[in-house]
Amino acid sequence: MTTPSETPRPGKEPAKQTFAAAGEDVDVVAISPVREEGMLADDALADPFGPDIEAKAKELAARYPQSRSALLPMLHLVQSVQGYVSQEGIAFCAHQLDLSEAEVSAVATFYTMYKRKPCGEHLVSVCTNTLCAALGGDAIYKRLQEHLGEDGKPLGHEETAGTPGEPGSVTIEHAECLAACDLGPVLQVNYEYYDNQTPEKAVELVDALRRGDKPAPSRGAPLSDFRSVELQLAGFFPEDDEAFRIDVDGPSQAVETLRGAQLAAERGWTAPAMSDDVPLPEVEAK
Template identity: 55%
Template sequence: MTYDETTLAQLTEDAAAIIARYPVKRSALLPMLHLVQSVDGFVSPDGIQFCADRLELTAAEVSAVATFYTQYKRRPNGEYQVGVCTNTLCAVMGGDRIWDELSDHVGVGHDETTEDGKITLERLECNAACDYAPVMMVNWEFFDNQTPESAKQVVDDLRAGKDVAPTRGPATVCSFKQVSRVLAGFDDGRANEDQGAGEATLAGLEAAKGQGWEASK
């Protein structure tokens, strides 16, 4: 393994915290793979060996799990994972066009990363925000109601190093490594950041208010 002493010590401490959440330690594997990505930016050979050692598995067993899930990246990932939903509903509402224009604009295709290491593009499956179609995700934050122009602007801003705010979620999008640490279950202190619940989220509530309807008590 090529982790330096400090990195290895931190990884070991974090892995112990993850393992302590479960009655059976193998359950820690998925969050630990997110943890590895938070350090290496992908599921590295070192990271696989680290998980295997901690969980008393073979590297083959860890790899078998890592390759099953699309969020685990097998090559160094861009700083920003940019996904355009091209599942049916988003695709029909404009997602296909957004993908075409964005992919042309950035110059990379599905699961490819720009040369500057900033952007990895992905055609996403449904991300459970259909009421905001067409949807784009950046490092797993919501960018709702997109157009080709808005999507390209987001990516241009990210590449220019500007802070970018999702339409729902925290004040700014964090890096791929940072978000991987959140998914490993570590608090980044941003839960109270907010961009508003969102118009579609509140649509039914507003309609009920407009009619004076409430659930009985």
């Protein structure tokens, strides 16, 4: 026998207590893991976004003919502040873009790059898609789960070793194809690539991150931290020209990636030319 909660009223007041479907002795909000991690903490509705973030949000909205188009970068902006998309981050985006919180939530929960739990200083994404998995990606992920877990309990997907946001904290996730299959198995730290990994190399890498070191990625920008990268994904780059050039001028190509093009050039192979007069299909009238 269960006792239903009061009918909730509209608005952003979180439910204080509910017994529905859990039996009358259990407060499912109080035991919810999301409460422990801060999503429903008592200060959850305090505004963590100051005037600087508000100005950046307005700048983003003004970049598009329709302000709602700024939602994706704005979600990265709120992640750059809190390390995840919190309920107040959702309310902030909705307010800035004149959307409902339901519309913002629908987007934030669809894309895996928007995190619903606070991330560590570093986000380690291990590719476990088909090719990397066959080359050892599954073994790498399992080894990291065991290595970073505590008391014999492996770390789970999107769980963090250390306190989220604190120096040396590391969140792990398994990821779909990271678009570097020729260099598999690969992993990324804050979306920078570490190619041709093994379980041993991956353990060395996360140990270095836990110590506060930032080993150089195989290519791309130097390693920074999750929140700084989120600010760049929102569209805000270092104003200092030298820092900007270091971020965008890192090596971006790999020998393996260019091998096919080089072979074709050596052998004089070219793709057949496209004809200019290919008839376009008729568009069906509705």
